[in-house]
Amino acid sequence: MIELGTMQIRDEEAPVQIRVKVLGLLVSLGADEVLATRVATAASELSHRYQLLGAESRCRCVLHNEYSSLLVEFRFTSAHPHPETTDLEGIAGVMRMGRNGTGTDELVVQIKLPMPRDGLSKRAIARGRERILQRSRRELMDELRAKNAELEAYNETLEETVAERTRELTHANEQMARDLSAGSEYVQGLIPDPIEEPVRVDWRYIPSSSLGGDTIGYHWIDDDHLALYLIDVTGHGLDSALLAVTVMNVLRAGSLAGVDMVDPDRVLFALNNSFQAHHHGMKFFTIWYGVYQPSTRELVWSGGGHHPSILISPGTEAPAMLEATGPLIGAVEDMDFPAERCTVAPGSRMAIFSDGVFEIIRDNDLVWTWEGLVEFVDTLRGAKVPLADALLQEAERIKGDASFDDDVSIIEAVFP
Amino acid sequence: MNSAHSDIDRVPMQLVQGCLVASVQVELSPEVLHVFQQDLLEAVRRTRARATVLDLSGVSILDSRDFRSIERTLEMASLLGAQPLLVGIRPGIAASLSELGAQCAGFAAFSTLERALEHLDSAG
Numbered sequence: 001m002i003e004l005g006t007m008q009i010r011d012e013e014a015p016v017q018i019r020v021k022v023l024g025l026l027v028s029l030g031a032d033e034v035l036a037t038r039v040a041t042a043a044s045e046l047s048h049r050y051q052l053l054g055a056e057s058r059c060r061c062v063l064h065n066e067y068s069s070l071l072v073e074f075r076f077t078s079a080h081p082h083p084e085t086t087d088l089e090g091i092a093g094v095m096r097m098g099r100n101g102t103g104t105d106e107l108v109v110q111i112k113l114p115m116p117r118d119g120l121s122k123r124a125i126a127r128g129r130e131r132i133l134q135r136s137r138r139e140l141m142d143e144l145r146a147k148n149a150e151l152e153a154y155n156e157t158l159e160e161t162v163a164e165r166t167r168e169l170t171h172a173n174e175q176m177a178r179d180l181s182a183g184s185e186y187v188q189g190l191i192p193d194p195i196e197e198p199v200r201v202d203w204r205y206i207p208s209s210s211l212g213g214d215t216i217g218y219h220w221i222d223d224d225h226l227a228l229y230l231i232d233v234t235g236h237g238l239d240s241a242l243l244a245v246t247v248m249n250v251l252r253a254g255s256l257a258g259v260d261m262v263d264p265d266r267v268l269f270a271l272n273n274s275f276q277a278h279h280h281g282m283k284f285f286t287i288w289y290g291v292y293q294p295s296t297r298e299l300v301w302s303g304g305g306h307h308p309s310i311l312i313s314p315g316t317e318a319p320a321m322l323e324a325t326g327p328l329i330g331a332v333e334d335m336d337f338p339a340e341r342c343t344v345a346p347g348s349r350m351a352i353f354s355d356g357v358f359e360i361i362r363d364n365d366l367v368w369t370w371e372g373l374v375e376f377v378d379t380l381r382g383a384k385v386p387l388a389d390a391l392l393q394e395a396e397r398i399k400g401d402a403s404f405d406d407d408v409s410i411i412e413a414v415f416p
Numbered sequence: 417m418n419s420a421h422s423d424i425d426r427v428p429m430q431l432v433q434g435c436l437v438a439s440v441q442v443e444l445s446p447e448v449l450h451v452f453q454q455d456l457l458e459a460v461r462r463t464r465a466r467a468t469v470l471d472l473s474g475v476s477i478l479d480s481r482d483f484r485s486i487e488r489t490l491e492m493a494s495l496l497g498a499q500p501l502l503v504g505i506r507p508g509i510a511a512s513l514s515e516l517g518a519q520c521a522g523f524a525a526f527s528t529l530e531r532a533l534e535h536l537d538s539a540g
Contacts, residue, residue, distance in 0.1 A: 012445075012446050013446075013447075015481075016444070016445045019477045020443060023476055033506070033508050034511055036508065037507075037508020037509060037512060038511055040477050041478070041509075041516075048481055087517070088516075091512050091516065
């Protein structure tokens with residue numbers, strides 16, 4: 001006995017599927033079309049009747065190799081009593097009741113066919129098996145729909161996952177923005193209030209959106225020495241801001257061992273050795289540090305990696321550039337930071353500022369430079385407007401708005 | 417087209433000499449037969465066809481249930497004024513239906529479409 005396969009009778013599509021398979025199988029085994037059609041029609045009628053019973057039924061297809069003939073059997077089993085079949089005997093050939101190996105009653109439709117000339121080949125058996133077990137279009141569509149539903153469910157999960165991650169990222173970004181904002185406020189809160197006499201000092205500080213590394217400060221070292229300084233740490237973010245604040249606190253506290261804070265060259269020498277970049281997250285900084293002595297009207301200053309501050313004095317033809325010739329702080333130990341000095345004429349105005357004032361980028365182009373700023377300052381010699389405000393307004397005008405890519409910090413000192 | 421039937425095979429129809437010719441080239445499942453009934457009656461109403469010719473030459477098996485469904489559909493078409501004709505029934509189907517006791521009293525059957533159309537012409 002050769003088992004070809006079992007066909008399920010689940011729904012009203014089953015009779016159509018079974019009859020097509022039975023017809024195809026019988027024709028492929030050599031049955032003439034009329035005979036094959038009759039048996040297939042009988043299989044269809046039977047399948048209808050089993051399907052109407054309401055319980056799932058099956059049709060098992062087996063072959064018997066009987067030397068000169070081939071016996072094909074379609075064996076119907078069901079959980080219910082078998083349906084009435086007498087009207088089908090005319091088309092179904094032999095129809096009898098039998099019993100399978102498990103003792104279940106079977107309704108058996110038999111058809112005897114001449115054995116093919118070359119016998120029943122393995123290939124013919126394989127093709128017959130494939131035909132009987134072939135899934136219907138509906139089954140394939142159902143499977144496709146099920147797969148599609150799985151995919152849609154997965155996509156919904158995916159969308160939810162992406163949405164959840166987006167929410168987390170948004171939350172993290174908002175938290176970071178709050179931290180940066182709080183950092184900016186903190187840095188700004190460390191800047192002293194303006195002072196009026198004997199030197200008038202005021203400041204402007206606009207942090208960049210990502211919190212830069214600028215801090216500015218001034219304080220009386222003693223009754224006759226006013227320190228003014230600006231620190232610009234490389235990079236942006238909290239780490240740059242933290243280092244800038246640390247340096248400022250060191251300056252304010254005068255906590256550089258063995259250093260007199262009235263000597264800018266010694267202060268910067270000590271700072272450079274204390275804040276080597278390899279000990280501070282590879283952060284460097286520039287600094288301009290000056291000390292003004294009202295009793296002598298002398299200004300002493302030094303700088304590291306910083307552009308000059310500008311002094312506008314009455315009666316002079318051009319603003320004085322208070323050059324800082326020392327190197328970037330944190331790069332190399334034991335470097336010199338030569339101090340410069342000058343006498344400040346009454347009515348002079350000085351601006352100490354960060355490069356965020358003049359290195360202005362718009363549409364990826366550098367649109368204002370140090371040279372441009374010097375030319376602009378030159379036009380301010382007779383002007384009454386505060387230097388800090390004039391510089392800021394010009395920077396904003398050139399930038400096109402008030403949002404800067406880097407911190408903008410300005411200290412303005414007016415010497416009566 | 418009714419979207420609920422979008423997955424179901426349809427029976428193509430065309431008007432030939434005032435006759436609606438429906439050529440069945442698909443397996444006749446209950447769903448296909450149901451949709452066919454709706455399509456045919458709507459087509460008869462729309463075209464005012466004088467006859468309905470159902471070409472079954474592409475059908476390999478037709479059991480009694482399918483035949484009863486077709487019979488009812490053609491009777492309905494007849495009530496709409498379209499004379500029903502069957503053509504192209506294969507020998508195996510004819511033998512099976514006959515054994516199953518199917519009656520073909522309500523409509524004429526022809527071996528080919530041409531013969532059916534000739535019959536209609538001769539009948540005026």
